Amino acid sequence: MPTFTATEIAFLMVACQQAVLALGWAIGAVVVPIDRRSALQWACYALLTGSSVLIFIAASQTRSEELRALANLCVATGIVLMERGVRQFTGRPAPWWPYALLVVGVAGLSWLGLDPGYGALRVAIVSGLVALLCALTAWNIYVYARRDLGLAFGHLLAVPLLLGAMVFATRSARAVVSPYTVVAELAGNSSLNIGSAVVFLVTALVFHLALVALVGMRLMAELRRLSRTDGLTEVFNRRAIEEQLHDEARRAVRSQRPFSVLMIDADYFKGINDRFGHAAGDDALRHLTRIMKAQMRDVDRIGRFGGEEFVAVLPGTAATEALNAAERLRDAVLRRPWAWQGEVLPLTVSIGVAAWRGPQDEVPALLKRADAALYRAKALGRDRFELGS
Incomplete structure (x- = not known):
C-alpha cells in the first residue's frame, strides 16, 4: 500500500475539491440559465487542475519526469479555459489561436523539462504564464463587476486570482534567482509544495465562490431588467x-x-x-x-x-x-x-x-x-x- 507525504495529502485534498467543483459547474451548465459555454469551460478548468494534482502525485511516487510534464500541461490548459470562460461570461471573448499557441508552447516547455538542465526554465516560464493569465482574469472580473454590474466591491471578487497570480509569479521569480533550489523543492516534500497546495485549496474555493456570486448577480440583474422591460417592444414597461x-x-x-x-x-x-x-x-x-x-x-x-x-x-x-x-x-x-x-x-x-x-x-x-x-x-x-x- 503506497504511503503519502504531507505534500501529497494536501494535493489530494485539492484534487477532491476540484472534482466537486467540476461536477457543480457541469450540473450548473445543464440546469441553470447562465452562459453554458462559460460554465462548461470552468468545469473543464476544475477537472484539469484536479487531474494535474493527481498526475503530480503519481509523478512523485514514480519519479517520472514525463508525468510531471503532463501535470504542468494540464495546469496551463486548465488556466487557459478558466480565462476563456471568464472572457466569455463577461462579454469580452478573444480568438482561440493565441491560447492554442500558448498551450502548444507549454507542451514544448514541458517536453524540454524532461531534461534536468531545463527544469528551472520550465518552472520559470510556465509559472510566469499562469501568473499572467490569472492577473488578466482578475482584471476582467474586476472590470465586469464594476462597469457592467455596478458593484462597488468588484475588486474583492478579483482577490483570489490576484493571490494565485502572486504565488505563481513568486515561483517563477525564484526559479530564475535560485533555479536548483526550486527544482529540488518541487521534487520533494518541501514547505513550498505544502504551502502552494494550501494556498491553492483556499484561493480556488474562494475564486469559484466569486464566480458563483457573479453568476447570481447577473441572474438578479437579468430578472430586474425583465421586470422593467416590455416583452414585445423591449422598451421600458x-x-x-x-x-x-x-x-x-x-x-x-x-x-x-x-x-x-x-x-x-x-x-x-x-x-x-x-x-x-x-x-x-x-x-x-x-x-x-x-x-x-x-x-x-x-x-x-x-x-x-x-x-x-x-x-x-x-x-x-x-x-x-x-x-x-x-x-x-x-x-x-x-x-x-x-x-x-x-x-x-x-x-x-x-x-x-x-x-x-x-x-x-x-x-x-x-x-x-x-x-x-x-x-x-x-x-x-x-x-x-x-x-x-
Whole structure:
C-alpha cells in the first residue's frame, strides 16, 4: 500500500475539491440559465487542475519526469479555459489561436523539462504564464463587476486570482534567482509544495465562490431588467417608465433643469389588428419602436404605456425643444412606411407634448396634460402633435 507525504495529502485534498467543483459547474451548465459555454469551460478548468494534482502525485511516487510534464500541461490548459470562460461570461471573448499557441508552447516547455538542465526554465516560464493569465482574469472580473454590474466591491471578487497570480509569479521569480533550489523543492516534500497546495485549496474555493456570486448577480440583474422591460417592444414597461419619470422630476427639482414628456399613440392601430391580425399589430409596434429609438438621444427614455401608446421622457428639454423633437419623430414615422407580407403600409403617430413647469408641477399633472394634448391631436386629424396647456 503506497504511503503519502504531507505534500501529497494536501494535493489530494485539492484534487477532491476540484472534482466537486467540476461536477457543480457541469450540473450548473445543464440546469441553470447562465452562459453554458462559460460554465462548461470552468468545469473543464476544475477537472484539469484536479487531474494535474493527481498526475503530480503519481509523478512523485514514480519519479517520472514525463508525468510531471503532463501535470504542468494540464495546469496551463486548465488556466487557459478558466480565462476563456471568464472572457466569455463577461462579454469580452478573444480568438482561440493565441491560447492554442500558448498551450502548444507549454507542451514544448514541458517536453524540454524532461531534461534536468531545463527544469528551472520550465518552472520559470510556465509559472510566469499562469501568473499572467490569472492577473488578466482578475482584471476582467474586476472590470465586469464594476462597469457592467455596478458593484462597488468588484475588486474583492478579483482577490483570489490576484493571490494565485502572486504565488505563481513568486515561483517563477525564484526559479530564475535560485533555479536548483526550486527544482529540488518541487521534487520533494518541501514547505513550498505544502504551502502552494494550501494556498491553492483556499484561493480556488474562494475564486469559484466569486464566480458563483457573479453568476447570481447577473441572474438578479437579468430578472430586474425583465421586470422593467416590455416583452414585445423591449422598451421600458409602464411601471419602469413611470419610475424614470418620477426620478427625472426629482432631478429637475434639484438642478432646476427642465424636462418634457411625449405621449405617443399609433394612429388607426385597431384597424391594423382587425385587417391583418395581432401578429401584424405586434410587428407594427416593433417597427414603430425602432424608429423612436433611432430618433431619441441616449439620455432619453422610452416606455410602452399600454396598447399602442408610448411615453418618452426627455431630460434637459424645454417646451420648444420638445415640440421640435415631436415633429422629427412624427416625420420619421411618416417617412418610414411599415411592410407586412409584401404590402407596404403607411404608419402615422399622434403626439401630446407636456413640459415641466417647476417644482410645484407633479408627475400626474404632467401626464394629464400630455394625455389631453394627445387626444386633441387625434381630434384635429391625427398625424400631428399638440402642446399641453
